[in-house]
Amino acid sequence: MRKGYITVYLSLVTGILLSLLLTVIEGVRMHTIRTQTECVMDMAMDSALAEYHREMLEQYELFFIDMSYGGTSPAFSNTEEHIRNYMNMNFRPYELFDIPVGKDLTGLSADGVDLQQAAIASDEKGAVLKKQAITYMKDKWGLGFLEQAAVNAGLIQTGGFLGTDVELRRNETEKQVKEAILNKEEQEAEDWEGKNVELPSDVVNEARGEGILKLAVENSASLSRESIPKAALYTGRSNKMEGTGLPSGVELPSGVSDTCLFLKYVMDKCGYYNQIKDGSSFSYQVEYILQGKGNDLDNLRGMANQILLVREAANVAYLFSDGQKKSEARGAALLITGVLGMPELEEPVTQLILFAWGYAESVKDLRMLFDGEKVPVIKDSGSWNTPFSQLLTFRGHLSEYPRGQKGLGYGDYLQAFLFLESQEKVTERLMDVMEADIRQTKGNSCFRIDGCMDAMTAEASVSSGYGYQYSIKRAYGYD
Known part of the structure; x- marks a missing residue:
């Protein structure tokens, strides 16, 4: 040892x-x-982000x-x-x-x-969702994307067609003429020749009472009448979750370019008349974003009336500036006022005829737009489609027009109105559309x-x- x-x-x-x-x-x-x-x-963290929602x-x-x-x-x-x-x-x-x-x-x-x-996604009134959608569109289209929504909106605004109340002017003129004729009738005998005279505006007013969709769509019975469960969707809920908003350093979407990219995204991802999205909860989604009604038919009707007002303002403005067409209207007014024995009504009756003519042309414009055709924003003699001879029978000639004209189509009008609408409202209603569609899918x-x-x-x-x-x-x- x-x-x-x-x-x-x-x-x-x-x-x-x-x-x-x-x-x-x-x-x-x-x-x-x-x-x-x-x-x-x-x-x-990567694994958590990998659990993105598939739909x-x-x-x-x-x-x-x-x-x-x-x-x-x-x-x-x-x-x-x-x-x-x-x-x-x-x-x-x-x-x-x-x-x-x-x-x-x-x-x-x-x-x-x-x-x-x-x-x-819904933070800051949808700014988080909007930011990601814009980023996607920039990756898809690049920074050179044409700002078409702003261009189309500019065409409508430049002509002053949004602020022109044609209906108010027409009603005032019609009231003036009707009151004058009524006073004349009270003064004349029963055999007065002007007693049963029918104005062109009377015929057009009958058409107004039919409803715009019956005139604009050849087969209005085929239109969707789906109801929209607004109360159960994002804008109808009161108990919304809230986060902390966009991450630090990320700017809110702003500017014309961002707006146009986002609206292009809306048009690409949502359905509308003649471009219905497969598997969608309701058919006229862009129309809902603009109108916010509780069913497809009301949204489409509201959109048709909105476009009609713009087209009517543009067409009436052209008629009042075209000497030849004013002469045609004045010739008819002279005949009518001659029968009435009221030459002093020549000018207001001429105006009534022009208003009626502008409405008839505007209805045909709508028929063209709903048929997938384009319509010039501002007409000229070459693009005018309703001759004076068809004014009283215009409902029977709505499908008679030349194809392939230049101008704005129905989708262009939708995109222009989206640009003019409150962008917060557009984003929030888009989230309604997303919820409704995704709830159609299994497990959602x-x-x-x-x-x-x-x-x-x-x-x-x-x-x-x-x-x-x-x-x-x-x-x-x-x-």
């Missing part, structure tokens, strides 16, 4: 070396904990996390729990997979996750746009089996 000994010097050095070694091992453990936590947090991507090309995860109630806590679970899966993969491991030198687990910021009957998240900042609390506590914060989103 050998005897050993250790010097006092070696004893002192060994203690120092052991302390150094244990300190280095503990330092490595702490560094490993930090590094592992950062990697696991990044993977968990939002399929139908609208947008990436959002549905915080209900196919359930009935979206909540921030659902996403927090998903992130925490993903972290623990990556901290302890051997619990899920058959992986041979030795000693776990970190013993990490995620205790909790707190979403400190969350950008919800309770889908809510205000339960969809675009970006988030999360802080996770991590603990180690060796007594360490660590917190980490990450900001992730769909860039």
Whole structure:
């Protein structure tokens, strides 16, 4: 048996070396904990974003996390729990997979996750959704996209057709003529020749009473009459979820270019008359965005009347400036006032005839637009389609017009009116359309746009089996 000994010097050095070694091992453990936590947090955030809503991507090309995860109630806590679970899966993969491991030198687990910021699609009146839609359109079309919505709106505004109240002028003129004829009738005998004279405006007024869609659409019975569940959609709900808005450093969409790109997105992703979207909850979606009525027919009717007012203002303005057509109207007015024995009514009767003629042409314009044709914003003698000889029988000639004219089509008018409408209203009603459509798909009957998240900042609390506590914060989103 050998005897050993250790010097006092070696004893002192060994203690120092052991302390150094244990300190280095503990330092490595702490560094490993930090590094592992950062990697696991990044993977968990990526995994959470990978759970984007499939229908939002399929139908609208947008990436959002549905915080209900196919359930009935979206909540921030659902996403927090998903992130925490993903972290623990990556901290302890051997619990899920058959992986041979030795000693776990970190013993990490995620205790909790707190979403400190969350950008919800509907935040700031839909600015979060709008921003992502604009980004998608920029990627698709590039910055050189033609600002067609602004151009079309400018054509309508430049002519002053939005602020012109043709109906008010027509009513005032008609009232003046009718009162004068009534006074004359009271003064004349029963055999007065002018007693049964019918004005051209009377014939046109009969057509007005039929309803614009019966005139504008050849087969109005084929129009959709779907109801829209407005009360259950985004704009009809009072208990909306709210997030923290656009992430820090992200600017609100603004400017003509952003607006036009967004409106192009609306036109591409939503259906409208003659361009109905497959699988849609209701047919005339762009018309709903503009009119906000509770059923398809009312929205289409409202849109037709809105376009009619613009076309009537443009057509009447042209008639009053065209000497030849004014002469035709004046010739008819002379005959009528001659029979009435009221030459003083020549000018107002001429105006009534021009108003009636402008309305007849405007109805034909609508028929052309609903048939998929284009109509010039401002007419000339070559593009005028209703001859004076057809004024009293214009309803029987609505489908008689030359094809292939230049100008604006029905979709162009929709896009122009979208540009002129409140953009907040457009965005919010678009979210109604999205909810209604996605609820048609399997497993999404309770889908809510205000339960969809675009970006988030999360802080996770991590603990180690060796007594360490660590917190980490990450900001992730769909860039």
